[in-house]
Amino acid sequence: MTEAGSHLRWRPRLRGLFRHVVLIVAGIVMIYPLLWMLASSFKPDALIFAEPGLIPTDFTTENYSRGWNSLAHPFSYYLMNSFMVVSGAVLGNVVACSLAAYAFARLNFRFRRLWFAVMLMSIMLPIHVIIVPQYVLFSELGWLNTFLPLIVPKFLATDSFFVFLMVQFFRGVPKELDEAARIDGAGHGRIFLQIMLPLAVPALATTAIFTFIWTWNDFLSQLIFLTDPDMYTVPIALRAFLDSTGQSSWGAMFAMSVLSLVPLFLMFLLGQRYLVRGIATTGLK
Amino acid sequence: MAVPGEVSKLRKTAGPATRAPSEKGDGKAAALFLMPWFVGLVLIVVGPLLASLYLSFTNYNLLQDPELVGVENYRQLFQDPRLLQSLQVTFTYVFVSVPLQLAAALGLALVLDKGVRGLPFYRSVFYLPSLLGSSVAIAILWRQLFGTQGLLNQVIDWFNGIQPLVHIGTQGWVSDPAYALGTLITLNVWTFGSPMVIFLAGLRQIPQMYYEAASLDGASKLRQFISVTFPMLTPVVFFNLVLQIINAFQTFTQAFIVSGGTGGPVDSTLFYTLYLYLQGFGNFNMGYASAMAWLLLVIVGAMTALNFYASKYWVFYDD
Numbered sequence: 001m002t003e004a005g006s007h008l009r010w011r012p013r014l015r016g017l018f019r020h021v022v023l024i025v026a027g028i029v030m031i032y033p034l035l036w037m038l039a040s041s042f043k044p045d046a047l048i049f050a051e052p053g054l055i056p057t058d059f060t061t062e063n064y065s066r067g068w069n070s071l072a073h074p075f076s077y078y079l080m081n082s083f084m085v086v087s088g089a090v091l092g093n094v095v096a097c098s099l100a101a102y103a104f105a106r107l108n109f110r111f112r113r114l115w116f117a118v119m120l121m122s123i124m125l126p127i128h129v130i131i132v133p134q135y136v137l138f139s140e141l142g143w144l145n146t147f148l149p150l151i152v153p154k155f156l157a158t159d160s161f162f163v164f165l166m167v168q169f170f171r172g173v174p175k176e177l178d179e180a181a182r183i184d185g186a187g188h189g190r191i192f193l194q195i196m197l198p199l200a201v202p203a204l205a206t207t208a209i210f211t212f213i214w215t216w217n218d219f220l221s222q223l224i225f226l227t228d229p230d231m232y233t234v235p236i237a238l239r240a241f242l243d244s245t246g247q248s249s250w251g252a253m254f255a256m257s258v259l260s261l262v263p264l265f266l267m268f269l270l271g272q273r274y275l276v277r278g279i280a281t282t283g284l285k
Numbered sequence: 286m287a288v289p290g291e292v293s294k295l296r297k298t299a300g301p302a303t304r305a306p307s308e309k310g311d312g313k314a315a316a317l318f319l320m321p322w323f324v325g326l327v328l329i330v331v332g333p334l335l336a337s338l339y340l341s342f343t344n345y346n347l348l349q350d351p352e353l354v355g356v357e358n359y360r361q362l363f364q365d366p367r368l369l370q371s372l373q374v375t376f377t378y379v380f381v382s383v384p385l386q387l388a389a390a391l392g393l394a395l396v397l398d399k400g401v402r403g404l405p406f407y408r409s410v411f412y413l414p415s416l417l418g419s420s421v422a423i424a425i426l427w428r429q430l431f432g433t434q435g436l437l438n439q440v441i442d443w444f445n446g447i448q449p450l451v452h453i454g455t456q457g458w459v460s461d462p463a464y465a466l467g468t469l470i471t472l473n474v475w476t477f478g479s480p481m482v483i484f485l486a487g488l489r490q491i492p493q494m495y496y497e498a499a500s501l502d503g504a505s506k507l508r509q510f511i512s513v514t515f516p517m518l519t520p521v522v523f524f525n526l527v528l529q530i531i532n533a534f535q536t537f538t539q540a541f542i543v544s545g546g547t548g549g550p551v552d553s554t555l556f557y558t559l560y561l562y563l564q565g566f567g568n569f570n571m572g573y574a575s576a577m578a579w580l581l582l583v584i585v586g587a588m589t590a591l592n593f594y595a596s597k598y599w600v601f602y603d604d
Contacts, residue, residue, distance in 0.1 A: 019396055026393060027410045030475065034417075036436055037426045052439035100322035109315035119322070122330055126535050126585055128558050129578040132565050133336035134329065136347070156325025163322065188314040217420040219538040220558075224566055235421040239542065242425060250429055257422035268416055272409060275416075279482045 092154030101166030424542030487521030
């Protein structure tokens with residue numbers, strides 16, 4: 001009897017403990033490569049290859065100064081370029097996608113069902129299918145080696161994912177609010193600006209944060225549209241770095257890689273709540 | 286795309302709006318609000334889509350006008366050994382990494398769902414790699430992790446040091462054609478956090494009463510998983526599967542950086558998208574690249590359609 005009693009008491013506790021052990025081990029495996037890169041960025045090259053541990057036995061910041069100056073421009077130049085592209089993309093997506101989403105969520109127009117389906121389908125279209133003609137188009141317009149090919153399409157709501165995200169969100173806003181405003185004589189412009197947008201701040205923030213992270217990480221289109229080293233963004237600069245220095249200076253390479261991830265970490269910390277909710281409801285990556 | 290719980294609402298969105306009594310339609314307002322999206326759709330999406338279909342029937346190197354060659358590009362596709370290799374690499378990658386990734390995602394979601402203390406912390410730790418995974422920095426890290434002198438070999442050496450009986454060989458995982466693709470598969474599995482978050486949301490929607498009924502019937506935990514959790518979760522599994530397959534087919538950055546833009550060693554990481562890039566923007570065979578792009582579209586479309594078709598037999602909707 002007493003044995004059975006204690007049995008009942010320790011079983012759940014043991015299970016809880018086991019669960020934590022699984023989670024901690026899995027967590028360490030997940031995070032270790034990132035910590036290792038961070039630690040390696042503070043080690044002399046020789047030590048990176050000699051010790052798998054995280055605490056540098058010989059601490060140096062030389063990798064950072066060496067990496068910072070190892071391309072034609074200081075690394076801050078590429079960070080600035082990336083920030084310019086990202087700000088344009090964020091602004092474009094927030095403005096254009098919220099406009100389109102309002103129409104899909106609240107307005108009544110012909111073929112609405114059809115256009116909505118077209119919008120959903122365009123989410124699944126691989127970029128590779130359209131990038132060759134896009135390249136031809138932007139080259140005809142003289143936009144190659146400018147940031148325009150990376151920014152202008154965002155102002156045309158081509159990231160349909162965010163249109164969809166905001167449609168989902170707008171639909172949750174009580175209809176009574178805009179109907180009341182309509183009775184008070186407000187037009188759609190005012191309803192959109194003064195009722196929808198203030199209420200939709202979480203959706204706008206999710207869009208902004210995901211656009212930031214995706215554009216910051218985006219490699220293919222930046223690789224294709226920006227071939228002039230003066231226009232390089234962070235990912236392209238890192239790649240050029242890898243090609244020019246190769247195996248010889250992993251420390252400097254890791255240092256710049258760490259720097260390139262810092263803005264992402266900040267966005268992650270800032271937007272965690274939104275990110276988790278955004279991904280749970282729409283399956284954003 | 287919505288988590289299945291949302292699908293019914295989605296249908297409502299697509300349906301006709303409830304009309305305000307005095308209103309027939311908002312055509313003019315809609316035209317204004319949809320203008321940017323519509324211009325983008327025509328100029329940036331559908332226009333290029335049709336242009337690439339046209340280019341796929343031409344030889345085009347940007348300098349001379351496109352020259353019509355009929356189905357020649359498509360005929361060449363199936364005789365191009367590198368293209369066939371890239372298909373094989375890509376299919377292997379998709380069919381190995383996606384199931385592993387989803388299994389890891391589901392496994393950890395199940396562990397987390399049981400109400401662990403510090404859940405937001407664990408969730409963040411597992412989710413973070415999904416956000417960073419497609420960056421060049423992580424691809425560079427991976428290239429080094431699995432390099433001859435990389436972390437993996439350091440750990441193996443350390444293990445061999447304390448346990449000399451079970452000796453594991455070290456090698457350049459990235460430079461060995463037998464393992465190079467495996468390193469990229471690991472990278473994709475590592476980003477299981479985003480499907481995991483979706484699984485967590487799905488698990489939360491399963492009514493608790495099913496479990497209560499099951500345990501009254503004396504069902505074991507395993508039995509409950511097989512008879513309650515998994516069937517109730519199949520819509521979410523399906524959703525993740527479709528999404529991750531589409532994503533995996535488009536993998537580019539990781540393969541490009543890890544292989545130094547070549548798809549090597551001996552084309553063992555020549556992903557389809559990488560080969561498309563090399564043909565289009567390396568050799569400026571824009572016509573051939575366009576034909577490749579359309580083949581990709583057909584493959585991804587067919588995979589998605591197949592998925593939807595097969596879903597009738599295993600996805601369970603609780604309406």
